[in-house]
Amino acid sequence: xxxxxxxxxxxxxxxxxxxxxxxxxxxxxxxxxxxxxxxxxxxxxxxxxxxxxxxxxxxxxxxxxxxxxxxxxxxxxxxxxxxxxxxxxxxxxxxxxxxxxxxxxxxxxxxxxxxxxxxxxxxxxxxxxxxxxxxxxxxxxxxxxxxxxxxxxxxxxxxxxxxxxxxxxxxxxxxxxxxxxxxxxxxxxxxxxxxxxxxxxxxxxxxxxxxxxxxxxxxxxxxxxxxxxxxxxxxxx
Numbered sequence: 293x294x295x296x297x298x299x300x301x302x303x304x305x306x307x308x309x310x311x312x313x314x315x316x317x318x319x320x321x322x323x324x325x326x327x328x329x330x331x332x333x334x335x336x337x338x339x340x341x342x343x344x345x346x347x348x349x350x351x352x353x354x355x356x357x358x359x360x361x362x363x364x365x366x367x368x369x370x371x372x373x374x375x376x377x378x379x380x381x382x383x384x385x386x387x388x389x390x391x392x393x394x395x396x397x398x399x400x401x402x403x404x405x406x407x408x409x410x411x412x413x414x415x416x417x418x419x420x421x422x423x424x425x426x427x428x429x430x431x432x433x434x435x436x437x438x439x440x441x442x443x444x445x446x447x448x449x450x451x452x453x454x455x456x457x458x459x460x461x462x463x464x465x466x467x468x469x470x471x472x473x474x475x476x477x478x479x480x481x482x483x484x485x486x487x488x489x490x491x492x493x494x495x496x497x498x499x500x501x502x503x504x505x506x507x508x509x510x511x512x513x514x515x516x517x518x519x520x521x522x523x524x525x526x527x528x529x
Contacts, residue, residue, distance in 0.1 A: 372434075373401070373402045376402065376405065377394075377402070380392050380394065380405075383407075387409060387410060389410040389413075390407070390408065390409045390410055391406065391407065391408040391409075391413070391454070391472065391473065391476035392406070392407055393405070393406040393472045394406075395459075395468065397459075403458070403459040404456065404457065404458045404459055404465060404468065404469070405456060405457045406454065406455075406456040406469055406472050406473060407454065407455060407456070408441075408453060408454035408455075408473060408476060408477075412451075412452060412453045412454055413453075413476065413477055415443060415445070415451050415453060416443055416453045416477050416481075417477070417478075418445075419443045419444060419445050419446070419451075420443065420477075420479070420481045420482065421444075421481070421482050421483060422443070422444050422481065422482070422483045422484075422485060423441060423442070423443055423453065423481040423483070423484050423485070424441070424442040424443070424444070424450065424484075424485050424486070424508075425439065425440070425441055425442075425484055425485070425486040425492060426439075426440050426442075426486065426487070427439050427440070427461065427487075427489060427492070428440075436457050436458060436459060436460075437457070437458050437460065437461050437465075438455065438456070438457055439455060439456045439457075439458060439466070439469055440452070440454075440455050441453045441454040441455065441473065453477075454473050456469040456473070461489070461491050462491065463491055463494055463495060466491050466492060466495045467495045467498075467499055470495055470496075470499055470500070471499065474500075480500050480502065480503050481503055482503065482504065483503065483504045483505075483506060484496055484500070484503055484504070484505050484506070485505075485506045485507070485508050486505070486506075486507070486508060487507065487508055488507055493505065
């Protein structure tokens with residue numbers, strides 16, 4: 293088994309980076325042992341031994357190598373998560389009625405963060421007919437999607453009702469945000485407008501049965517433009 297050190301680690305999500313870490317660690321272990329010593333490399337990595345119990349792989353070797361690989365892929369540790377946690381505690385102290393939710397993985401790494409203030413909640417209670425949901429992908433250094441929730445007031449102006457940074461755009465991650473946010477608000481909106489993201493469609497369909505889901509006209513226009521531009525060049529030039 294071989295691996296490529298030229299992988300673009302910066303372009304990977306957190307889950308993809310974790311999988312690459314395991315892949316490279318197993319690969320390095322296999323290179324350091326004879327093939328007969330590691331019958332099942334996955335079990336060797338997870339349990340520190342091969343299927344043959346007489347052939348042990350030192351756990352210190354596995355742990356050291358894994359940490360070395362993780363540092364290379366994830367980069368040096370930063371204070372961003374600890375600073376965010378500090379901010380979370382300050383917000384909870386100063387604004388106890390706000391919604392501040394977090395998720396961490398098995399390594400105690402922050403994977404999701406949701407925030408909505410009591411001011412946002414009051415605006416949502418007053419103007420909840422239509423909620424806009426938009427997501428940006430890989431626009432921060434951690435390549436974590438950002439979900440933004442906005443409402444529309446009686447002056448046709450948008451206002452923020454909440455935002456979340458999540459580890460990926462899977463159904464589990466997105467539904468966690470929807471569940472926490474609208475539980476905090478106390479009820480779900482009448483209409484949600486979003487792009488055609490399949491995960492958003494599934495979440496709204498399964499978690500918000502009484503809410504009407506509409507596709508944003510701007511996104512539709514952009515898709516039409518991008519898909520029909522080649523045809524226009526072919527048939528109208």
